[in-house]
Amino acid sequence: MALRELASLEKYLGLKKPNKYSTQGDKKIPVLQNNSPPLVGLVTIACHLVKESNHQELLGDTADSRAVVQQWLEYRLTRLDIYTKEDIKTVLKDLNLYLQDKVFLAGNHVTLADILIYYGLHPIIVDLAVQEKEEYVNVTRWFDHIQHHPGIRHHLPPVVVLRNRIYTSRHR
């Protein structure tokens, strides 16, 4: 899973030669082999790839946004990779509120945070019923935006998002 994300990220970054990876432990933590010493961990490797590719802006262009990007990357690891049913609700609710007035997770352009949260959220969003997608309308809007952002989606199937609301009578 994480390896496919990294492969997609490499393509998005336009890295020429693909890197060699392996995994560690039962949680299949990715390890970047052709680095000395090998790098361990999804976010660590992803940040490394971004630096290599000269797309530094994906890590944020101000000190504030760099910190915000790192925070959401951590959120991805702690809240999206390990979750229970109740957690999902909280995660979606919080993200929905956060994204209310935002186009991207950090700053005014797409960052690594958008990419990795999108990858991490995909299995959750795929499973949402239409009604739930409408309940978390800001998350859904952001998600649809990122999946249509050129070059990001790669290994994941697109999730269909309705543009018209069909449960308009529901009060929230």
Place this chain on the structure above:
Amino acid sequence: MKLFVSEGNPHCLKVLAALEVTGVQCGVQTVSHEEKVVPFLSRPALPALLLPSGQYLFSSNAICRYFFEANGQECNNLCNQWLEWETTVLQPALLQTLHMAVLQGKGSEASKVLQSPLNVLDQSLSKGNMSYLTGEAVSVADVVLWGTLHPVLSDSPSASSEHESVRTWFDRVAALHSCQSAAQKVLQGKGLQAMKSYVQKQPAPPSSQCRDAQPCNSSPAESEEGERVVSEEEMEAAVNTWSKGLNSTSLAADKQHPILPQEGKRNVLVTSALPYVNNVPHLGNIIGCVLSADVFSRYGRLRGWNVLFVCGTDEYGTATENKAREEGLTPQQICDKYHAVHASIYKWFQIDFDFFGRTTTEKQTEIAQDIFWRLHQNEYLVEDTVEQLRCEKCQRFLADRFVEGMCPHCSYPEARGDQCDKCGRLINAVELREPQCKVCRQTPVIRSSKHLFLDLPKLESQLEQWLDKSTSSGDWTLNAKQITRSWIRDGLKPRCITRDLQWGTPVPHPDFREKVFYVWFDAPIGYLSITANYTKEWEKWWKNPHQVELYNFMAKDNVPFHSVVFPCSLLGAQDNYTLVNHLVATEYLNYEDTKFSKSRGVGVFGDMAKDTGIPSDVWRFYLLYVRPEGQDSAFSWADMALKNNSELLNNLGNFINRAGMFVTKFFEGCVPVMDLQREDKKLLALVGWELQQYIQLMDKVKIRDALKHILNISRHGNQYIQVNEPWKKIKEGDPERQRAGTVTGVSVNIACLLSVMLFPYMPAVSQTIRDQLNAPQSCIDTMLQGTGTFVCSLSAGHRIGTVSPLFQKLEADQIEALKKRFGGQQKTLQNAANAQPAVAAAAAVGVKATTSGGVDPEKAKQLTKAVAEQGDKVRALKAQKAEKDVVAAEVSKLLDLKKQLALAEGKNPDPAPQKGKKK
């Protein structure tokens, strides 16, 4: 910039230390643990940092990073890696340790949790041979890890023999003044106890097994409840049942028509909502009524109930008349044509009706008129005059869809007599502005016409009494109860039961000649008349509430007619009618997250399913797997392929095929001797439990949920085979060979059980499995009795038949092609929509071009493109046989564009006869 911290919160250690180490200027405010600082988080999260940009950071590590970066120290790869390890490995372990040590007082056990992360850290430190984690200077990684470990390491100097490198590094960092003062601020010298109130307020950390568990998934078959613990008693009971053997007497002989209620049996009458005849049903219609009802009837027969399943096409009404006019046929011809279409679709889907009839029969007239006269005699009908539109030219009243005009609410010009397609509001035909007869386009006049109404308010108390009883004793789905309740709550009003039409059941009352019954009154009576066409003794089903249990299956939009209106007709008729006991309503099935639409050609319709090359059983399986039970669901091609490949092919099919192949390959086709060990008994108990769940759910018509338990059984089976490896054991010594025999024998018997449980869902596959196993017919009558009896039905020595794979993989390109094919029209429409702006732009350009009157090659180029696109759109619409006026509108747009193009090219726009004709 402001930092919010709380006392006794271990996460605050690192941020305070980082703040001081870096010397960043920042206000610090101490708040309580429960203070909600970050506005968008539902749980309080501290520490938190309010950034100069007004954003909040709620992760302690991100805050530390921010301070270090402000001080010019950016994180390198190694530092990132430590921070990631700290979040994903060390922090969860530490929280668990604190929870155990502080709240449960299990200090010694608690320290074990940290062993493995400390080993990792120790090894890395001793190998690196550096003063700090990332080099010779303090980095953010050192501060963060120190902060996390402080609560456990600062208190226990005795543990020094172990993890020597960790200890040296820790003491070095802890000696920093910043760290000491941070520790003092947060813990105030009280050690672990200072954190008690904080830890208490945190949700209990999941134990390590839970954390590794798969993320949950809402679809039925994938959410596993983890390993069930099987008790000794359960095992013993399972083995007892197993050894009972098959019933000697076959319960269900072949169906003997006509099926009539029998004394001493559970007599179940199943109806599926009558599909309307003027259209081809789509997948949503099929799962909503006929397929669900079919599964339940098949299941009921397996349970040994006496089941009668009737359905038919609903054929009267204005929609049929309109359709007939459209196709240039008589209404009767339309009904004949579409009744055959429906019947063949349901046949392909293996819907096993006992009788599939129609509403345009003499029995319908007879029974409907009888109910009418009874209602009339019992004074449940009232007369009233209604203002209606009448077309003088056509000499008739214009009901519902025979009139069009401007919507009084939104001014949409093509609103219909009953509803506006634009704003969706219900309209009373006389309210329409500028009404037109749909047939002759004349303006109709308002005339009053006398009509009969069913007096629902008068029947309300009887209805409520009956509803209370039925909903509390029967299995009504939640939506059915809710919809019914809201109807009653809003108050019942008299409902008009007559219509000024020709195509319907004639009203027998002399004062209401030339009128027919309104479809909603007429259609449910179809259930009775269809049964009457099946057997002369139909009244044994329909006037026998004491012996018969009635199940109605439908989609939720049909609920009020079955729970309020039709029961009122029957209650008012006072003839001891059988009323619905169990009302089973589904939600809606969407198509790839949009709606099925015949007019837009979106979605798969019944007649197309067989052209996909996907077997009927697989269609049934997937539709039932996503049955909109409790909430709306969606049909998705990709998901269908996934479920086919993962559940049918790799799980269910794989297990059954392997079990059979082992018998064939290793035991010459004869079931080997089974000597049950503890492990086998445990499996029997597990399988028995799943079977019980299946029966409990099916009894309550939870069709989708019950399917999950079938798939669970084959999952257990696959695991069992995987663990016992009979293909290896067969090559070893005698005891191992015997073990391989037992495992194979138990597996093939589970396969036999699965074939029975599958029968309601996938009748053809179910039969194929029994054929392959050469299973005795009596197994099908035995297994689903009582609370479920999993018996050994293929005993040692039984010879099985030829085993072959049951399912085929659905390949991605195949599915992609199907998706394109059925969403194809939708796609062209979308293209058309996308082209719209271009057309509009071109039109605007065109106006300019005409006014200036000059030749403009650039505009001409744009217009040429717009013309080409509009041409494609028109062709697409024609190809999908869109409605004439839609096509006409697009054609006129096209002609207009061509005119503009001619102008832009400096040609004479008007005489273009060839082109005009061509389109």
